[in-house]
Amino acid sequence: MSTVKESVEVGVPVHTAYNQWTQFAEFPNFMEGVENVTQLDEIHNHWTTKIGGVRREFDTEIVDQLPDERIAWRTISGDTQQRGMVRFQSLDNTHTRVELVLDVEPSGPAEKTADALGVIGRRVKGDMRRFKEFIEERGDESGSWRGRVTPG
Template sequence: MSTVKEAVDVAVPVRTAYNQWTQFEDFPHFMEGVEEVRQLDDRHNHWTTRIGGVRREFDTEIVDQLADDRITWRAVEGDIRQRGSVRFESLDDTHTRVELTMDVEPSSVAEKGADALGMIDRRVKGDLRRFKDYIEQRGGETGGWRGRIRPGNPGSVL
């Protein structure tokens, strides 16, 4: 499994950055290769991606979520093996550091080659840069979810 860790500083308050990140269905606006994300419920999302001509569908589960601090997920169905976390750190009243860490297991020979060449790192860096542009140009979030999901208890959504 490969680990990718990238960060970007955005010129919006932590609440704004976090709220926008909870709008999973907006991810295709700034994530390269993501065709669609459908939010199934507070914990689950269905993803459709097309990367290098390969179309994949998979589901993710949010396992830990704390407003203005973090969202942690894992793939639960489909042919994708990944888990990750995005963290939000207030730098001051109008700036936030967004740090994304992902563990990805490439499954095909092409994906393993792309990983070896650093393409996954570059894609994540590009996605964060596009998120920065997206939220800063908007000047505000398109929505927000302020609930709490606790790890280890699938029924605990507050």
């Protein structure tokens, strides 16, 4: 399993950055290779991705969510194995550090090669840069979900 860490400072308050990240259907606007994310209920999402010509569908489950602090998830179906956490840290009233830690188990020879060449890390870095651009251009979140999901 490979671990990728990336952080970005965004020019919006912590609640704005956090609220936008809870809008999973908006992920295709800034995540390369993500075609669609459908929120099934408060903790489950269905993803469709196409990376390197390979289309995958999988479901994720949020396992920990604390408003303005963190969201953690894991895959629960499909042939994509990952878990991750995004953390939000208020730097001041108008700036937030957003840190993503992603653990991915590449499946198949193409994905294993891409992982070995650092493609996953570069993709995450680009996604975080695009999230910064996306939220700063908007200036406000497109929606929010501020519920609490406790581990276990």
